[in-house]
Amino acid sequence: MAVTMADISHLRKMSGAGMMDCKKALEEAGNDFDKAMEIIRKKGQAVAAKRSDREASEGCVLAAENAGFAAIVALKCETDFVAKNEQFVALTQDILNVAMSVKPETVEALLASPLADGRAIQEHITDRVGVTGEKMELGFYQFVNGASSVSYIHPGNKLATIVAFNEAVDHTVARDVAMQVAAMNPVAVRAEEVPQNVIDTEMEIARDKARQSGKPENLLDRIAQGALQKYYKENTLLQQEFIKDSKISIEEYLRQQSKTLTILAFSRVTLNVD
Template identity: 60%
Template sequence: MAVTMADISHLRKMTGAGMMDCKNALTEANGDFDKAMEIIRKKGQAVAAKRSDRDASEGCVLAKSTGKYAAIIALKCETDFVAKNEDFIKLTEEILDLTMAEKAADLDAANSLPFGDSTVKQAVVDRSGITGEKMELDGYGFVEGAKTAVYIHPGNKLATIVAFNQETTDEVAHEVAMQIAAMNPISVDAASVPADVLAREKEIAADKARQEGKPENLIERIAEGRIHKFYKEVCLLEQEYVKDPSLTIAKFLDKASKGLTVTGFKRVTLNED
């Protein structure tokens, strides 16, 4: 059975596969669209299995806000060449839009969402067959608040989302989203620093004080002082505002609107910090 250009274009629209891959699949399937799609799918599964131990360190990080809700996601691949491909970026956008529409609870839920005739996870595997590279969805997260904002750094390798407890201007919200991108905080405030991280930092601070020969009866006090410095480095509200070091982010927000604060954020990067 002769394969027509219309058939090839139709299969390409259904799968996102390249024209030649669609032609070959249709030829092998003797024009049967279901069989052709299965051929393309199996190719993706084979590539995914073969390259499962490879490092997917490149990719595309995108984020969007609908006002009171914002989500972020990273679709990873092996090379920058694939990451910059229009179809790859489009797939990332489509997955992000879907997760936002469905308000996926976590990464597993995002991967399980219906996508085309299968799931998001299967769509990513299918694309592996097209690109010939390992691909995986990663870095998914969302925030909700009275106001949310996003920042995507040029190149789609770094993005942030942030939520606020009350309405504020787009300019103020964007400044905080950029602060998160630039300064890489790990928590909103001291109270929300993960317990294991805090315990490790206290241990490091105490060990350093001992190595410096400080008296044992002063070790705990010295360690606490260093923890306060640690908070100023990693807690968003305690960080110096990058555009005006005389202000902390907490003071910058309160100056913009009394009582304004951050309730949550997420930062995803494919770069080395």
């Protein structure tokens, strides 16, 4: 039985594969659509294995919030051409929708979660590998929880942020904070959350600079402490200058809204963007 254009179009709609791939799969399967789909999926598995050592540095980053839960997912690929493909963006959105619904704790749990057809997200990613011929992977899945939350996606789908707050907050204020995270890339919410290895490095850099400028050894620690406080002001979210009003910090901006309002956590995911 000859393969018709209607058959090919139907398989393309089902699989997202190219016309020639669908034609070949149908011919090999004797027009059995289930067998043809299996052939296309096996091709995806073969391509995925072949491309496993390639670098996937492009992709699509999306985020969403619902009440106190917010999540970011980043589906990665090799080229910007594929990253901008409608079906690739749609798959990223589908993955985000599952994350928002299931709220898994890990990337592995998210990959094992099913999409609408009952097949795991990882299987769908592998299918897309067969369609595009590029390596793909779920590069990031991060989430925050709080009394309220917000998400921000920078135009171009290469950068997204999420922020959780300890109480309800006006959406405009929350979005301002999410955009602050996107623009200023803080390392922590507050000083006491900065990793110790980062503190040690900054202290040592400050001591070396002071030593090279001729400062006496007994003053180096004091100078380094001063430099560390400046680092906190520039790199911890609550102490950073508000990008819309440099006269106040983010903490002061929040207190203008509520004396008890603060930030519980944030996340920032970016691909090929500083």
